[in-house]
Amino acid sequence: MSGFRFPLQRVLSWRESQLSIEEADLERLRFELTTIENALRELDSREAKEVELIQCARSLRGGELAGIAGARKWVIGERKRLQSRIADCLRGIELKTAALMEARRKVRLMERLKERRRATWTLEENRALEDLAGESAIASWRREHA
Numbered sequence: 675m676s677g678f679r680f681p682l683q684r685v686l687s688w689r690e691s692q693l694s695i696e697e698a699d700l701e702r703l704r705f706e707l708t709t710i711e712n713a714l715r716e717l718d719s720r721e722a723k724e725v726e727l728i729q730c731a732r733s734l735r736g737g738e739l740a741g742i743a744g745a746r747k748w749v750i751g752e753r754k755r756l757q758s759r760i761a762d763c764l765r766g767i768e769l770k771t772a773a774l775m776e777a778r779r780k781v782r783l784m785e786r787l788k789e790r791r792r793a794t795w796t797l798e799e800n801r802a803l804e805d806l807a808g809e810s811a812i813a814s815w816r817r818e819h820a
Contacts, residue, residue: 678795686784693777700770707763714756721749 680686728734728742 678792680788680791682784682787686781686788689777689781689784693774693781696770696774696777700767700774703763703767703770707760707767710756710759710763714753714760717749717752717756724749 724742724745731738734742
């Protein structure tokens with residue numbers, strides 16, 4: 675009697691590796707999102723400190739005002755850029771989540787198929803053992819009564 679062999683094991687292994695890749699990609703996107711959100715919070719904090727410094731200043735010269743205006747313009751542009759990256763990341767996460775769910779579905783499908791084939795194989799093996807035991811019992815009985 676041979677052991678169970680699933681003929682689609684290579685397909686199952688490939689599906690499992692695809693699932694691992696999708697999981698890693700999703701994790702990378704989540705990390706990227708966290709990094710961008712941290713950069714945005716840092717930008718907001720920096721802007722709040724600059725506003726506080728401006729409010730505490732008693733007087734500002736023209737050059738200082740121009741520098742503040744330039745910094746403010748940079749902050750606005752940087753915020754838009756970070757928010758755009760966040761939106762892109764969220765779209766990527768949404769797509770990767772869907773791909774991950776599909777990869778999980780495909781792996782579960784192959785695993786269920788493997789289990790059904792194993793159950794069928796076990797049933798067939800048990801039947802073969804029962805037939806062999808029956809034939810052995812009949813042969814033994816015939817030797818004793820012959």
